[in-house]
Amino acid sequence: MTMSFEGKVAIVTGAGNGLGRSHALELAKRGAKVVVNDLGGARDGSGASSKASQEVVRLIEDMGGEAISHGANVANYSEVEDMVQQAMAKWGRIDILINNAGILRDKSFSKMTLDDFKLVMDVHVMGSVNCTKAVWEIMKQQNYGRIVMTTSSSGMYGNFGQSNYGAAKMAVLGLMNTLVLEGAKNNIRVNSLAPTAGTRMTEDLMPEEIVKAFAPEAVTAGMLTLCDDDAPNRFILCAGAGGYASASIFETDGCFLPxxxxxxxxxxxxxxxxxxxxxxxxxxxxxxxxxxxxxxxxxxxxxxxxx
Incomplete structure (x- = not known):
């Protein structure tokens, strides 16, 4: 059965390039109305431009879909609120939130400044918190919501030079775990995507032919299973280069000492x-x-x- 998002309204953050762009286009192709959010900054979070997000909106409109562009910095709650209000004013509901926006400030912990640590935490963690907070009551009142966090193998398993990024990517899993419990009675399901893709974030870290194998579209195919009507709940889906897996946190039965x-x-x-x-x-x-x-x-x- 073909997965459809007809009648759904989705917000995709960081949707001007890479994974977010792929997510937004595929959601639109399958019928969703899409808020294409992108600050338009560089990979390290500097600068801003609406050019990339407006291009994605144009592509969606060219295929007969509906979309709006918004340049909210996800780390700024008032800007996020404005984005959500614009979506509500235009379409009257928000069904799906894809927390995808992110930046990198990679350095070994010894060489990393606290400012670089805080900025990455602000964008990944508070960005996800801000966007989720802004749509949470709307989803509760609708008795429907699908939220996808973007986590990473860097958080779950560690990656040299990414203490800030890794910490942030584990934090969103903690956020997911509690939101799952609090949103269950209102049919709000929260899942996480752990992508490996050849995007602007990774393009200079891998050879060109490998980057092509790690196309964002392969990750998007997995992401869509986390935000439709039949989505799981509290699921960590790992995806990249055509490979798909799940990750879980297990606890041993343990022992008892008097x-x-x-x-x-x-x-x-x-x-x-x-x-x-x-x-x-x-x-x-x-x-x-x-x-x-x-x-x-x-x-x-x-x-x-x-x-």
Whole structure:
């Protein structure tokens, strides 16, 4: 069955180039009305221009679709609010938010300035927070919303020279995990995309033929599965060069130590049990970890009473 976005209104941030451009064009091709957001800055976040986003709007209109351009800096909440208000004034609803805007300020942690760290956090983390906050009540009132965060293998696994970017990309997963719980009753589903694509962000990091294999369109095919009516919830989809995978955070079942044995030496002595993966599981919320440990303590107390 062909995936359709007819009647849906989508905001795509950082949509002037690369992945965002690909996301916006494909959503429009499948029927969505699209807000093409792009500050139009350089890869490091400097400068601004509406040329790229207006070009994407023109391409969408040429294919018979509807789109508007907005140059909001996602790190500035008042500008984001203005973007959302313009979308509501034109179309009366917002169904989909793709938090894609990002910048790079790569350097080893030793050489990185705190300003470079903060700027990357502002754009990736607060940019995602600002855009999500601006549409959240609208989606709640509609009883419908689909939000996609953009995470990265750099955050989940680390990447030399990207402490700022990696920290930001793990932060949006933490944001997703709680929004999933808070949005569930209003049919708001929140997922994350971990892309590997040959874009302006990576073009000088890989050979040209490899960049072509990592076309943004391959990532967009995965992204669309995260924001349609049948989208999953709390899913991390990894995509690049035609490869697709899921990533999850698992916790081992662990061990229990009674109060008389709670020393670092005993924790180390039970390391094999603590790290055994045979009963590992994804936890539905942070409370589930505490619940698990309480159950272990209660089971121990019960065994003591029986003895």
């Amino acid at each position: 109060q008389s044995s709670q020393s670092p030496e005993q924790v180390r002595a039970h390391w094999d049990e603590l790290t055994a993966q045979d009963k590992q599981a994804e936890l539905a919320s942070g409370a589930k970890q505490g619940e698990k440990f309480v159950m272990k303590a209660m089971a121990f107390m019960k065994s003591q009473q029986q003895d």
